[in-house]
Every structure is written in C-alpha cells, then in structure tokens.
Amino acid sequence: MNIGIIGSGRMGSGLGKIWSKRHRIYFSYSRDYAKLKALAHSCLDAQAATPAEAVAASEVVLLSAPWTTVADALREAGPMDGKVLIDCTNPLLPDLSGLSLGLTTSAAEEIAGMAPGAKVVKAFNTAFAEIYHGESRLFGSRRLTMFYCGDDHQAKATVVRLILETGLDPIDAGPLAAARYLEPLAMLMIQLGYGMDMGSNIGISLIHR
Ligand SMILES: NC(=O)c1ccc[n+]([C@@H]2O[C@H](COP(=O)([O-])OP(=O)(O)OC[C@H]3O[C@@H](n4cnc5c(N)ncnc54)[C@H](OP(=O)(O)O)[C@@H]3O)[C@@H](O)[C@H]2O)c1
Numbered sequence: 001m002n003i004g005i006i007g008s009g010r011m012g013s014g015l016g017k018i019w020s021k022r023h024r025i026y027f028s029y030s031r032d033y034a035k036l037k038a039l040a041h042s043c044l045d046a047q048a049a050t051p052a053e054a055v056a057a058s059e060v061v062l063l064s065a066p067w068t069t070v071a072d073a074l075r076e077a078g079p080m081d082g083k084v085l086i087d088c089t090n091p092l093l094p095d096l097s098g099l100s101l102g103l104t105t106s107a108a109e110e111i112a113g114m115a116p117g118a119k120v121v122k123a124f125n126t127a128f129a130e131i132y133h134g135e136s137r138l139f140g141s142r143r144l145t146m147f148y149c150g151d152d153h154q155a156k157a158t159v160v161r162l163i164l165e166t167g168l169d170p171i172d173a174g175p176l177a178a179a180r181y182l183e184p185l186a187m188l189m190i191q192l193g194y195g196m197d198m199g200s201n202i203g204i205s206l207i208h209r
Pocket residue numbers: 006007008009010011012029030031032035063064065066067069088089090091092124125126127128129130186
C-alpha cells in the first residue's frame with residue numbers, strides 16, 4: 001500500500017524506512033525539501049512530497065510531527081476523508097517537562113477533531129525512535145509491546161499489520177479515548193529514559209498469564 005508520512009524526522013524516517021521494504025512511502029513535512037529527497041533516496045521504495053501530495057497518494061498516513069506543529073501540518077495536508085491516520089505524537093510541553101493536555105482529552109482525540117473523516121488510530125507513541133533505526137526491534141528474544149487504540153475496526157486491523165511488520169507485538173487498548181492513557185505512558189518512558197538516565201534503548205513488554 002501507499003503510506004504518507006507527515007513529519008519525516010526521527011520517528012517518520014525510522015518507520016518509513018522499515019515500511020518501505022513492503023510499501024511505497026511518501027515522505028513529507030520538513031523545512032528542507034532536499035532532506036526529504038535524500039531520505040527517500042536512502043529507502044527501498046519512497047519519494048519526497050508535500051503533505052497534500054503524500055495524503056492524496058496514500059491510503060494510510062503517519063502523523064509524526066512535533067505536537068506544537070500538528071495543527072499547521074494537518075492544515076498543509078488538507079482533507080483526509082476515509083484515510084487511516086496513525087497518530088504517533090505525544091503532546092509534550094516545549095521543554096519536554098510534561099504533557100500539555102490529558103485527563104479529559106488526548107492529542108489523538110484533538111487530531112481526530114482537526115482531521116474530520118480520517119480514521120485515527122493511536123500507535124507507535126510509546127517506543128523511542130531509536131528502536132526503529134536499529135537492526136532489530138528484539139530485546140534478546142522478546143518483542144516490545146505496541147499498544148494501539150481507535151474507534152474504527154478496519155483501520156485498527158491495518159495498523160496491526162504495520163505493527164507486526166515493524167517487529168512489535170500489537171495490543172489493542174480500546175477506543176481512541178484510551179489515548180488518554182497511552183500518552184502519559186510515553187511520558188513515563190521519557191522520564192525513565194532521560195529523567196532517570198536509562199537512555200533510549202528501553203521499551204515496554206506486557207506479561208500475560
Ligand atoms: N523521538 C521519539 O523517540 C518519539 C517517540 C514516540 C513519539 N514521538 C512523537 O513523534 C512526533 C515526532 O517526533 P520526532 O522525534 O520524530 O521529531 P523530529 O525528529 O523533530 O521530526 C519532526 C519532523 O517535523 C518537521 N517539522 C518540524 N517543524 C516543522 C515546521 N514548522 N514546518 C515543516 N516541518 C516541520 C521536521 O522537519 P525539519 O526538521 O527537517 O524541518 C521533521 O521532519 C512527536 O509528536 C513526538 O512527540 C517521538
């Protein structure tokens with residue numbers, strides 16, 4: 001399938017590179033178009049695009065822009081009716097000291113409001129981008145858990161496929177409003193990684209019995 005990436009930094013480039021082994025990727029949203037071209041050139045099947053071109057060409061869109069630029073990025077992207085919109089953003093304060101919203105809403109729900117008609121699925125927000133740039137997503141023999149949530153079953157099935165292709169273990173966290181729990185979980189990872197100096201080579205794995 002075709003996947004548009006809006007925000008081609010650490011998250012967008014890492015996931016886009018992995019997905020380009022099976023899908024056509026459209027990298028977009030940068031202040032430097034030459035960077036998008038170079039990134040696309042380094043992938044198996046990818047090209048640089050504007051956000052509007054990336055969305056128009058794709059069934060699935062990854063929103064991987066900083067929270068402070070999300071409204072601008074979505075404006076540039078234009079209408080998203082019927083698209084699966086994967087939201088990996090975290091609504092971080094500019095100094096990364098905490099979240100700018102939560103409890104009564106989430107970045108995912110705000111994004112659903114800004115992109116009417118899109119089938120928004122929250123995913124990929126609880127693992128550090130470095131994980132996607134390494135050779136493997138395995139920690140020893142263990143897979144990382146990737147929680148996802150959303151209100152559209154078909155869109156969630158598409159995201160499950162991408163989570164599996166990324167080498168992660170998908171766990172359904174329920175409706176899109178469950179992003180109110182997934183975004184603070186990402187904040188915990190940032191606190192552990194940077195506040196407690198554990199670094200970015202850490203991840204979450206859920207245990208069942
Ligand atoms: N990094 C992580 O470990 C991680 C993990 C989970 C979730 N997330 C979330 O994922 C999202 C992306 O994070 P990231 O670390 O990938 O960010 P990043 O490396 O800073 O990449 C951001 C992307 O957005 C573009 N951008 C920023 N401001 C722009 C503007 N004004 N106009 C046009 N393009 C602009 C950047 O382009 P240029 O810089 O090339 O201009 C870059 O392509 C964030 O919401 C973050 O909270 C990050």
